[in-house]
Every structure is written in structure tokens, then in C-alpha cells.
Amino acid sequence: MTAQAIPYRTHRSSAADGRAHASGPRILPMSLFVLAVVAVFFSMIFLRISLDETAFELAELEAGIELEQSRQLDLRFDIAGLQDPLRIANEAQRIGLVHPDVRVAITVDLVATDAQVLHQDAPVRALNGARP
Amino acid sequence: MRAQIWRRGDLRLLLVGLVFILAWGGIGYRLFDLQGNQALANAEYGFDQRIRERAIDPPRGTIYDRDGVELAMTIDGFNVVVDPMLLDNPQAAAAILAPFSDKSHDELAAELVKGRATERRYVEIAMRVDARTKTVIEMAVDEANKAEIARAGDKAELIKVYYRDQPLRVYPAGSIAAQVIGLVGFDDNSGLEGLEKTFDSELEGRPGRIIVEVDPSGRAIPQGEVLVEPAVAGSDIITSIDREIQFAAEQALRKAMQTTNAIGGSVVVVLVRTGEVVAMASWPGLDLNDRSEIAPSVLRNRAVADVYEPGSTLKTITVAAAIDQGIVTSQTPIDTPRSVVIGEFEYEDHGANPAWMPVEDVIMRSSNVGTIEIQRRLSNALHYEYLTAFGLGRPSGLDVAGERHGTLEPSSSWNETSGSSIAIGYAVNTTALQMAAVYGTIANDGIWTEPYLVDTILRPNGDEIRTNPRSRRVLSSETAAEMRRLLGRVVENDSGTGRRARMSDFTAGGKTGTSQKFDVEAGVYSNDTTASFIGMAPLNDPTVVVAVVLDSPNGILVDGADLSLGGASAAPVFAEVAQNALHQLGVIPDRD
Numbered sequence: 024m025t026a027q028a029i030p031y032r033t034h035r036s037s038a039a040d041g042r043a044h045a046s047g048p049r050i051l052p053m054s055l056f057v058l059a060v061v062a063v064f065f066s067m068i069f070l071r072i073s074l075d076e077t078a079f080e081l082a083e084l085e086a087g088i089e090l091e092q093s094r095q096l097d098l099r100f101d102i103a104g105l106q107d108p109l110r111i112a113n114e115a116q117r118i119g120l121v122h123p124d125v126r127v128a129i130t131v132d133l134v135a136t137d138a139q140v141l142h143q144d145a146p147v148r149a150l151n152g153a154r155p
Numbered sequence: 156m157r158a159q160i161w162r163r164g165d166l167r168l169l170l171v172g173l174v175f176i177l178a179w180g181g182i183g184y185r186l187f188d189l190q191g192n193q194a195l196a197n198a199e200y201g202f203d204q205r206i207r208e209r210a211i212d213p214p215r216g217t218i219y220d221r222d223g224v225e226l227a228m229t230i231d232g233f234n235v236v237v238d239p240m241l242l243d244n245p246q247a248a249a250a251i252l253a254p255f256s257d258k259s260h261d262e263l264a265a266e267l268v269k270g271r272a273t274e275r276r277y278v279e280i281a282m283r284v285d286a287r288t289k290t291v292i293e294m295a296v297d298e299a300n301k302a303e304i305a306r307a308g309d310k311a312e313l314i315k316v317y318y319r320d321q322p323l324r325v326y327p328a329g330s331i332a333a334q335v336i337g338l339v340g341f342d343d344n345s346g347l348e349g350l351e352k353t354f355d356s357e358l359e360g361r362p363g364r365i366i367v368e369v370d371p372s373g374r375a376i377p378q379g380e381v382l383v384e385p386a387v388a389g390s391d392i393i394t395s396i397d398r399e400i401q402f403a404a405e406q407a408l409r410k411a412m413q414t415t416n417a418i419g420g421s422v423v424v425v426l427v428r429t430g431e432v433v434a435m436a437s438w439p440g441l442d443l444n445d446r447s448e449i450a451p452s453v454l455r456n457r458a459v460a461d462v463y464e465p466g467s468t469l470k471t472i473t474v475a476a477a478i479d480q481g482i483v484t485s486q487t488p489i490d491t492p493r494s495v496v497i498g499e500f501e502y503e504d505h506g507a508n509p510a511w512m513p514v515e516d517v518i519m520r521s522s523n524v525g526t527i528e529i530q531r532r533l534s535n536a537l538h539y540e541y542l543t544a545f546g547l548g549r550p551s552g553l554d555v556a557g558e559r560h561g562t563l564e565p566s567s568s569w570n571e572t573s574g575s576s577i578a579i580g581y582a583v584n585t586t587a588l589q590m591a592a593v594y595g596t597i598a599n600d601g602i603w604t605e606p607y608l609v610d611t612i613l614r615p616n617g618d619e620i621r622t623n624p625r626s627r628r629v630l631s632s633e634t635a636a637e638m639r640r641l642l643g644r645v646v647e648n649d650s651g652t653g654r655r656a657r658m659s660d661f662t663a664g665g666k667t668g669t670s671q672k673f674d675v676e677a678g679v680y681s682n683d684t685t686a687s688f689i690g691m692a693p694l695n696d697p698t699v700v701v702a703v704v705l706d707s708p709n710g711i712l713v714d715g716a717d718l719s720l721g722g723a724s725a726a727p728v729f730a731e732v733a734q735n736a737l738h739q740l741g742v743i744p745d746r747d
Contacts, residue, residue, distance in 0.1 A: 082375075093231040093286050103225040103327030108402035 206381065207369050212322060213360025215344055216389030218336060218351075220396045221433065221610065225327050227336050227351065227443075229344070232323030233289050235280040235316060239270030243312030251299045251314060255281045255292050283321055292316065324351075326443040332401045334437045334456040335394075335608065337556065341446070348454045350392065350608065352556040357612055360389035391613040395431035400424055403735035404436040407728045408703075412438050415686075415708035415724040421457040422728065423591045423702045424736050427691065430595065430604035430624045432553070432588070433699075433736065435459075459551070459558040462584040463685040463704065466670030466721070467652075469580035470526045471638065472593060474518055476541035477533045479634040485515040485641055489525040498571035502527055502579070505669075505720075519644045521652045521667060523579045530578035538574060539566035544629040545593045545603060547585055552605035552625060561585040580670055587687075591702035594665070594689045597638045598697035601630030639664050643694045646726075655716075656690055656726035658734045660744035664697075665690020665729060667721040672707065683707040686718075688725035692733045693745040699736050703728040 104110065189197060218227040235255065242248045245267035253260040263280070270278050284292070296314050303311040324339045337349020346355030363386030368379030404422040412420060417438075424434035437457040441449050455461070477483045488511050494503035502523050509516075517525035530538055543549070548563025561584040564573065576582035588606060596603040605624035612620040630638070642664030645651040652667040668687040671680040687704045691697035708724040716723035737744075 096228070096230045097286055099225060100228060100230055100325055100327055103228070106224055106398070107328045107331065108399055109328070109330065112402070112406075 205368050205370075206366060207373070207375075208364055208366045211363035211365055211384075211386040212320070213362055213386035214388045215322065215324065215339075215360065216358040216391045216613075218358075219391065219393045220332075220398045220401075221394065221431070222397070223393070224398060226332060226394065226396065226398075227324065227326050229322050229324050231286045232283050232321045233286070233318040234282050234321045235284060235289070235292060235318055237267070237278050237280060237314075237316055238276050239267050239278055240274060240276055241315045242267060242271070244314075245271060247299070247303075247312065248314045251295055252280050252292070252316070255284070255288065255295075257281070280316070283323055285323060289318055328398060329442045329444050330440050331398055331405065332396050332435065333441045333443050334454060335396060335435050335555070336443065337454070338443055338446075338449070346556075349456060349556055350394065353554060354390075354392055354609065354612070357390040358392065360615070361387040363387070388615045390615065392609055393611040393613065394608055395426075395433055395610050396435070396608070397433040397736075397739065399739045400732075400736045401434040401436060403739070404434040404732045405438075405440060407731040407735075408436050408438045409440070410731075411703075411705060411708075411724065411728045414710075415705055415718045416710055417686075417705040417708040417724070419457060419461070419706040421461065421587045421702075421704050422732055423458045423587050424732060425588075425591045425595050425606050425700045425702075427595055427598040427697045427700055428604075430592075430606045430626075431610065432606050432608045434732070435588070435608070456555065456557060457704075457706075458587040458702075459553060459555055460586075461704075461706070462559050462561045462586055463687075463706075464581050464583065464670040464673070465585050465590055465687065466580035466668035466685065467521045467523075467526075468590055468593075468666045468668030468687055468689050468721075469583065469585075470518065470521065470578065471597065471642065471666050472541055472545055472547075473526050473530050473533065473538065473578045474514060474641070475597065475630055475634060475638045476538060477529045478514070478637060479541075479630050480533065480537060482532050483514050483529055485637055486513045488513055489517055489522075489528050491517070491522050491525045491528075493524075495524050495527060497527070497575045500572050500575070502575060515641050515644060518641045518666070519648055519651045521645075526578050527575045530574050535566045535569050535574045538577065539563075539569075541629070542577070542583070544627070545596060546589055547583060547593070551586070551588050551592060553588060553608055555608060558588075559586060561589060580668060587702045587704045590687070590689050590704075591700050594642075594691055594702070595700045596629050597635050597642070598691040598700050599635075600632045601628055601635035602626050603629045639691070639694060639697070642666055642690065646690065647694075652720075652722040653688060653690065653726050655722060656688055656729045656733075658692065658730045658746070660734055660746055661692045661737050661742070662694035662745055663690050663692035663730070663733060664694045665701075665726075667726060669720045669722075682719075683709075684719045686721040686724045688721050688729045690729050690733065692737060693742065695745065698740060698742050699733060701729050701733045701736065703732070 215229040217225055217229070220226050235252075237248065237252070239245065246264050249260050249264035249267055253263045256263055258266065266278055269275075281288070281292075293316075296316050300311070300313045303313060322344060324344050326333070326336065335349055337346060337351040337353075339346055339351050344359075346352035346358065351358065363384045364382075365384070366382040367375040368381060370376055404424060408420050408422050411417065420438045422434065422436040423432060425432050435456065435458045437455065439453045441453045443449075474483075478485065483489075490511050491504065491508050492510065494501050496502075504522050504524050508520055508522055508525075512520065512522060512525055514525075514529065516522075517529065542563055548561055550558065550560050563583050573582055592603060592606050595606070604626040607622045607624050610622055614620070643662065645653040645666055646656045646663045648654070653665050656663055656665055665688055668685075668689070670685050672683040672685055673679075674681040685704060685706060686708050687702070689700070689702040691700045703725040705721075705725050705728075708718045710718040712718060712723060718724045
């Protein structure tokens, strides 16, 4: 009887067999992975664009706020100008108003006392803005 | 075998390989050079190219009156400019833009054409325009460009206009309290005069800066900001000025200038209890919004910057001190000969007086001789003590730009005539405000209160800095009450020198003053006078003190009154201003 080597499976050959055996079903995870990468890539682009759009909108809003603030300042200037005593006096004169010959002082109850008039809270008055 | 290795094909391969190696090597070297050797310089170059730093101007604080109405504020403004190199048709641009410019169409067109020829990149169209004017310009340019596009399509010659921020400091009330508010520099908005100067550090705020990443055309890239340091807005200032009372004071002063031919004047209105200055008018006046008319002399706040010898209004201190010290009473008889000689000077009364008078008549008739006699009984040392206690010769505490303190020599350096001269208001210099504070002391039951113009400073962080005026007792309450009675006689008695200060609705007390002006060049007193009246109302419970000072009034009234005297020229101004102020403050009339 001639001695004959007994064939055995090496780890290498078994792995090769396994690879050959599993090559078909592993496409799916790879595809999913690629899809995920692509999705993440486009998501990042989309997020970046969204962020930029939001930033543009914010910039527009800020510009709008600045414009309104500017208008508000102009209006405050107008209101203060309208209260200019010189303007009022000239306007009164133009429409024919004159100072009364006789002044009659009428004292009415429940009006502020002199002290109250004099000690109104100045900062509060300023913060409330110009009186009408 | 070797011959087979170096075949022609292998050689080509080697050459191609070498070319590739050299090419990649060159690229690699260049990369190394750019990213290594020149990395720092390139980084800086790139940074400069895409990064822009802009200053952020802080909004200057607003100055309010006591009712919260703006007296000075900052609004958005712009300088309108064009780049001639970007204008295809300068003539057309000039036609559209000339109406908004100081230049005529021809001047502007010539400047734009010349600008193109000389490659100038900046031509001013209009400076310091407000937001509304800017909108009008924008609309005009848009309209012109649309018409041009409709006409020429792609070959349209468009107008490009640029707007550079230039905040505008504006004064809604124009001439009201102009010298008090002051003004700011034309370009940098820094305070030059008045409250604008005194409180410049509070009003100006702190500039910020913004560092932004820009695209090749210079536009900011959103989210590209590198750094933003926000500007800190300036503090707001709430003054004690009442616009209506200020207006009344200015109108009365203006009228007095016309009737008395005075060359200048001032009016101060102070609230007795608090020391608040509710009006401070100076003449000549000015409109802060019209800079073409502003001369340095009219910017002077005469109520604090002009010193004068107060004349008879200072007799009040002499008499009050003597009464307060118990040296005389209001009924003590005082010899009043026609004149008295002291040292080298002979002092005499204006007009005829009895040989003797009680102290109350010395004040009512404004007797120089009688007041000098009272001062001699008082002594120089005590007199000086009261003068300084009343605030003469020292800052009022108002803290406004250009304020002068006046002069009052210490009693130790007084000569033989100093006491007599000072007793009747000579040899001492004061401001109108200082004299208002003197009479405020008598009105306020003998307590001197520091006058003030700024009630509150409102910081951007919400902090409030309120003025806390100093005060001190100078006279006893009884002396102050007695002095008010004596001053009331000056106005309410028909023999009083201040009878023209009488009001229809309120009782008043006060004192006239007339001092000859010293001619510095000639070294002698001239015939020109400083006429004044300082008083309080209502007499029994004073709310306001009004000081009126007129510089060189002259002329004669139809009833023969000499307008160079305070009783004839300044007293009526007091009456008009005080009555308006009391009505404005809602004080109930006390005269039937």
C-alpha cells in the first residue's frame, strides 16, 4: 500500500470557499453603505444650502429691522419737530390766534399738585417717548 | 540577455516615467514652496483679499428735555457718491443727480467727465442727506435705469450710485436752548460746545468693529463673519430744560433786545426747591440746524460764560447778611445822605431819597449810600463769608462747557473801598446763573441749592445716574422770609424800583440792578450799563427764580423811563418770563 497524503482544509481554502459562497448576498450592505454615504453627502450640501438661505433671510431681516429703526428715528425727529414751540407759535399766528386779553384761572379739584408736577419721574417720561 | 532588458520600449517607458517624476516633482516642489516656504505670506495675502474690517459707529446718545422730548438726536444720514469710471454716460447721470447736488447740471457733468478722464473713482454728489432724500435719489436713479434698459436693452448705460453712512446730528427744536445744547463736529459728530461737549464722553459711546469674509466682488459672505465687536451706544441725557418755558424766555429776551437796543442778554429760570434750571436763554440766538449762520460768538451761553458786575442786585446779600447776623432789622433807621466819600470814591444814590430810611426802604429804593452804611456795620470779614456762602467767586456746580466762575477777592486783600463797592455790586464779577442761585437761596428758606441742567444720565446697560445737587444753609429761615418780604416791596410797592416786574396773575419779589460797564481799554467806567432784574414768584411760596441780564440797553420809554436801568428794561422781561413759567408749571395764581 502506497502512502497517500490525506487532503485537508486549510483556513485559507475554507475562507476562499466562504467568499465564493457569500459573494452574492453581500452586495446589499455595500449598496446601502454607498447610498448612506451619498445621502449624507447630499444632506450636508442641502443643510449647508439651507443654512445659507437662512443666513440670507436673517441678513434681510436685519436689514429690514435697521430700515424700520431708521424710519422710527425719522418719525421721532418729526414728532419732536412738530412739538417745537416756535413752530406752534408761528402756526397759531398764521391761522390768526392771539393771546387772550384777560386770563381767567380756573382751579379744578383732583389735578396734580405743583409738587407732583415738578417731581414726575424724568427717566420714565423720557423712556415713554415724546408726549403727544 | 541584457540587450533584451534595454529594449526601445523600455527606454520610452523610462522617459515617460522620468517626465512624470519631473512633472510631479515640480508640482510637489511648487506645492511645498507655496504651502511651506511662502505659507505665512500667502496666508496673509489671502486673508487681506477676503477679509474686510469695518468700524461700527456707535449711535450717539439723545439729549431730552424734562418731558422726554428730543432736543438733540442722531438719525441715519448718507453721503451720496458715484464712481465716474463706472458711469457710461456722465451727461445722463448728471441730469438725474444734479437736482440732489449743490452743483449745477453743467458743473456736475464736467466733474464726472473730468473724473473719467483722470480715472478718479470718487465724486461727491450730495453730503449728509437723510434717509428720505436717499430714498428719493434711489427712486430717481431706478426710474432712469429702467427707462434706459427699456430703450437700449443689453446696451443700456446705467447709473450706479453709492451711499456711505454718515450719521446726522439733528436738533428738532432748532433754535430752542441752542447755546445750552451746543453742537457737534461736522464730520465726526464729536461735541464742540454746550452739553454736547461737556457730556461728550457719555454721549459718544464706544465704536465697535466687524470683521467679515467677502466674496470677490466685495459682498459679505453669509456665515463668513469672523468677528463682531458690537458698538456700545452712547448714554442718553435728560436735562431739566422745559421747552415751553425756554421758548417763553427766548421770546421775551428777543423782544427786549428789540425794545431796549441791547447788544446781548440772558435769562435763567430755576426751580426753587430742586435747583433745576428749566430755562437758560442767550441772545443773540442761533439755529443749530443751519450751520451757515453760526458764528463762535453766538454759541456762547451768556448765562454762564459772561461775567458782569451785578450792581444793586448784590445789595440783597449785604442786607440779608446784616439781618441774619442781627446787626440790623428791616426797621432799623439808616442815614442816607445824598453821597458818602470813602477813600478815593464818592458814592451817591440814583435819584432823591429822604435823609434817613428804614432798612426795608433802603432795599426798596435801592439806596447805595444806605447799603454802604449797612455793610460798614456788617464788617468786611462777615460780608465776605456770606458772599462765598451764597456761591460767588466759585463754580456754580452746573458743569457746562465755558462756564466762568466770576471773581471775588478774599476779604484779606480788600482795600478801603472794596467793602463799599462790593456792597452795591461793584468790584465783584458774577454770572447770571450765580445770581439766580443767590435769589434761589432766599426763595428756598435760606438754603442754597446747586443749580443743575442734567437731571439723569441713562446708560445703555440700564444704569441711571441721577444728579444729586449739593445744598447748604446760608440764612436762617426767618431771615429768608424777611428778605422775601423786603424784595416783595421792591416789586409790589409803587415806590419800588422793580414795579415794572409786577405780574397780572402772581405776586413777585426781586431786585433791580444797574452797573456801569468797565471799559478795559480806556481803564474807566463807560456810560454803557449792564441792566438786570432777579426775582422770585409767587412771593409767599416761591416756585421759580428768574434772572434777567441785558447788555448795554439804551433808550427812553414814552413814560420817560431810562432803559439803561434794570428797573425799566429787565424787570418787564422778568414779569413776562415768570408769568409764563408759572402757568406752564401749573402753579395756581395768587393775585386776585
